[in-house]
Amino acid sequence: MALDEALLATLSGDESKGIGRLLEKGVTLPPQPRVLQELQEKLANGAADVRVYARLLAHDPGLVAMLFKVVRNASYRRFQPFESVEHILQAIGLQQTVNLVRAIVLVSAVPAKHNRKAFEAFWARSHAVSELAMLIAAERVAVCNIFPDQACMAGLFHDCGVPVLMQRFPTYCKDMRLDEPGRWPDLAEEDRRFEADHCVIGYLVGKHWKLPDFICDAIRFHHDIARLENHAARTMVAILQLAIHLHHLDLHFPDPEWAAVHAEVLDELGMGEDTLPELIDVVLERHHAAANL
Template structure:
């Protein structure tokens, strides 16, 4: 992948003036964007060949036992119930698809980056939350694929990346975790407080990471606007944002936590997914039943 494609200049060209300025301030302020692991570069090179060899792709993935183990766990999700059990990475590549498997590997790679020493428990809880939301997003996508045309691997990728700006801001600002009360049960980011106290936006940071890691553009946009579905209009990222927000709401329901954002956005989210206030309770039960079934197996 050419360096120019990953440069801040190329990324900010497509943004509005406000977004470009915010990214520039974040980078100048010391927010460090994590580099992509070598495995992703190797897979991209193999996928770019005219004659792609699935055996070589599987060999690269198998070099990382931790990544491989998580990949098997993900494809055990009931979102892939149409496939028979898979016992090798080659079988996953053939059954799920090369591009789809690569999306899953990208998500696993980001979540597997080294933990920060300070606030380690919060950091670990953050990734557990992201993984749960990503799994629920997969199930929503699978249930509503005829309505949204979003596939489980894409939803999982967006679910893992959607809040990835949070740990980067934790690394950059020593007081971020305490100021945002991330250690409190059920507490999550207040965007206005985040902007006021740190002149930062975890959505923009996440967008920058997603662009740097060469995620599909509509997923990058969904990450940037996952708290602003009302600003998207008919944008192709709108369905993905709706999936993410419903996954967050179902996670809150499952954990018996309040979701202060839900009432303001449900009028945008539900129609986008072909749901209504009447059909939502049954849909939530379906997703939770499938999610808990996988959790009990693993």
């Protein structure tokens, strides 16, 4: 997928050159599935009849099944049980449902070319982080003004540069040692080996898929919260970092990044060290309950 000049202009000179070299090596951005394009066109044209959106979604039974799975998340518990796609659209809202669809269809847009097991492990991790981020957003929405559908998008997209690089470079998993439990790409090592990191690639995917600017910025800087000013992107990164931390806790993996960012994360979410344990207990309990449905 060719990148337009306006998109490249959002990057620094060094990043733009690096992306250019990656494109020359055959790295491609995943295209938006047709169903998503049609849903976005309906939204842009002001269509308000939920039956129109439900008919479009009905063309993809697999997508509908995944949508029902996502809305079982406890962050939507006040609307449950959902009896139909129309019910989801009416209860959650058109824009919010399309946001969930954006996140869901990303998985099928980046098919595995090598090492299917690694791809499956990646998406399992992304789904878990996404679900945890939704729960955190629901708990802190009055303070943070970030909604579950937005957290779902950010959770599934925040590391989407990883499968894009995995798809192009057969040795990526081995080079980044992703077969080690709890291991995740080191940005400096990525840059040295591939001349770009997964955060920048993910940012470009988000821009190409027309995600809100603050979510694209959160994808780009989700390992560097200090780079962000006090706005929605910073809050989203705080939610993502806490969701990642809870995922590591849940699997009993070390989280070397947490010590450096936890003070900024808690401050951004309006929390203190004394209130964090209760939130962790509530979110993980609801996360486990949803997994057993």
